[in-house]
Amino acid sequence: MSGVENRPPRVGPPLSLGDRRIEALEHATAIVAHAWRDFDQAREEETVPSAELQNRLLEPLPEEPGDVIADLDLAADVLDASLAQSRPRYLAYIGSSGLEIGAVADLLAHSYDINLALDARGATQLENQTIGWLASFLGYPATAGSFTSGGTISNLTALAAARERALPGSRTTGMANHAAALYCSAEAHYSVTRAAELLGIGRDNVRAIPTDDRRRMSAAALERQLQSDRAAGIMPIAVVATTGTTLTGAVDPLNDIADVCEPYGTWIHVDGAYGLPAAAAPSSAPLFQGLERANSVSVDAHKWMFVPKACSAVLVRRAGDLATAFSHNEAYIPHEDDALNAVDVTLEYSRPFRALKLWLALRVHGAQAFRDAIEENLRQANLLYDLAAAHPDFETRPHRPQLSIVPLRHVPPDCSDADRHNDDLCRAMQRDGRVYISPAIIDGRTWLRPCFTNFRTTEDDVRTTLAVAAEIGTAICGDH
Numbered sequence: 001m002s003g004v005e006n007r008p009p010r011v012g013p014p015l016s017l018g019d020r021r022i023e024a025l026e027h028a029t030a031i032v033a034h035a036w037r038d039f040d041q042a043r044e045e046e047t048v049p050s051a052e053l054q055n056r057l058l059e060p061l062p063e064e065p066g067d068v069i070a071d072l073d074l075a076a077d078v079l080d081a082s083l084a085q086s087r088p089r090y091l092a093y094i095g096s097s098g099l100e101i102g103a104v105a106d107l108l109a110h111s112y113d114i115n116l117a118l119d120a121r122g123a124t125q126l127e128n129q130t131i132g133w134l135a136s137f138l139g140y141p142a143t144a145g146s147f148t149s150g151g152t153i154s155n156l157t158a159l160a161a162a163r164e165r166a167l168p169g170s171r172t173t174g175m176a177n178h179a180a181a182l183y184c185s186a187e188a189h190y191s192v193t194r195a196a197e198l199l200g201i202g203r204d205n206v207r208a209i210p211t212d213d214r215r216r217m218s219a220a221a222l223e224r225q226l227q228s229d230r231a232a233g234i235m236p237i238a239v240v241a242t243t244g245t246t247l248t249g250a251v252d253p254l255n256d257i258a259d260v261c262e263p264y265g266t267w268i269h270v271d272g273a274y275g276l277p278a279a280a281a282p283s284s285a286p287l288f289q290g291l292e293r294a295n296s297v298s299v300d301a302h303k304w305m306f307v308p309k310a311c312s313a314v315l316v317r318r319a320g321d322l323a324t325a326f327s328h329n330e331a332y333i334p335h336e337d338d339a340l341n342a343v344d345v346t347l348e349y350s351r352p353f354r355a356l357k358l359w360l361a362l363r364v365h366g367a368q369a370f371r372d373a374i375e376e377n378l379r380q381a382n383l384l385y386d387l388a389a390a391h392p393d394f395e396t397r398p399h400r401p402q403l404s405i406v407p408l409r410h411v412p413p414d415c416s417d418a419d420r421h422n423d424d425l426c427r428a429m430q431r432d433g434r435v436y437i438s439p440a441i442i443d444g445r446t447w448l449r450p451c452f453t454n455f456r457t458t459e460d461d462v463r464t465t466l467a468v469a470a471e472i473g474t475a476i477c478g479d480h
């Protein structure tokens, strides 16, 4: 780099930032540094877009160049007035948390803008190494895998491989002559249904297997359904076990499911988009026993491995399974020495360098820091459960959280419509801004559903969550 700083600024092509490049980068760095400092503690209220900002967002297409510094400031204002999952008390849905080194990695990856469709040399090797590290972190014996844009696409990718294994040639001839079904728990994520729709299995052929009292798939009910379908000539494509349901964080019993599937060679896919990283945390690892028996797994590093979206991965035990479902021979994509390209094992052609953020994160922090952060989230979930269980105005689920989702209901004695009350409470908390949580309907009842997947959340934030829910709930309970 010596001497580079002393050269006169070079004004590049028209779409380069030219001689304002460094100034723009330094300004962006200051904005990011401010944001990171701001994320260190929760805010006491959420900023909403001002009237002036909203007007700026109605401006027409600019024809003339703007000022890069002023425009970066405008972008920063918009970001500041947005719901950022990086904030420590964002506990809605299943959040991510914009890990700092992951954000830096994204800037690097997007600057080089490598496409990981064909062999991209160093980047391809790094992607393969990261797939191996991820498998080893989770304790899953993968021999291949690839990064995708999310759990939805990871599930679809794995189930395309399962379909080709169950019905060889179906990718060529279609599904018209096949009766097939897909199995998952009644509480599986709807991306499984979407995969059935897209793969020609059909949503009516998704068998929603009943769950037990802890909302885990019943292996006995699965076995009965598989037997009756086989007797009717229906081909099972795959059983999708969820390790961490979106509603309550239930973990399906993998060994029991594998005992049912293995005698028939039925493909087991583990949807661990949310929960699978907890397989690496000592306190929750026993829930994942049998993981190694799955044919494929999905995991979203952009959920509980904290890196920014999008960074999901699908891993398979047998390397050939993905290629059988996805490889193509196109005149414009030559294969060298019969080597497989990334596009031969996955759906996308334009493939950004998603692996870099997980690779850098694991190098910079080390795997143990991730195990510790997941353990901390598990402890926070248990703390909230205990605090709520001990509070006279809160109802909790009959069992402790399996992972980091803790459904709660505010049920003060003088409240006659607890469902309306909790629905309104959730919205009132969102408006209040100190804690952001989402509601969920469990067995027809409305619950508050905090979920802990953020490395910035502290024990104080957990206590504040219950205190704010109690305070606002008490203030509005006269309405119901």
Ligand SMILES: Cc1ncc(COP(=O)(O)O)c(C=O)c1O
Binding pocket: 094, 149, 150, 151, 152, 153, 189, 191, 242, 244, 245, 246, 271, 272, 273, 274, 300, 312
């Ligand atoms: C269990 C499960 N599977 C799949 C998905 C879909 O993941 P994505 O939003 O990354 O597509 C989710 C999302 O919350 C999920 O919880």
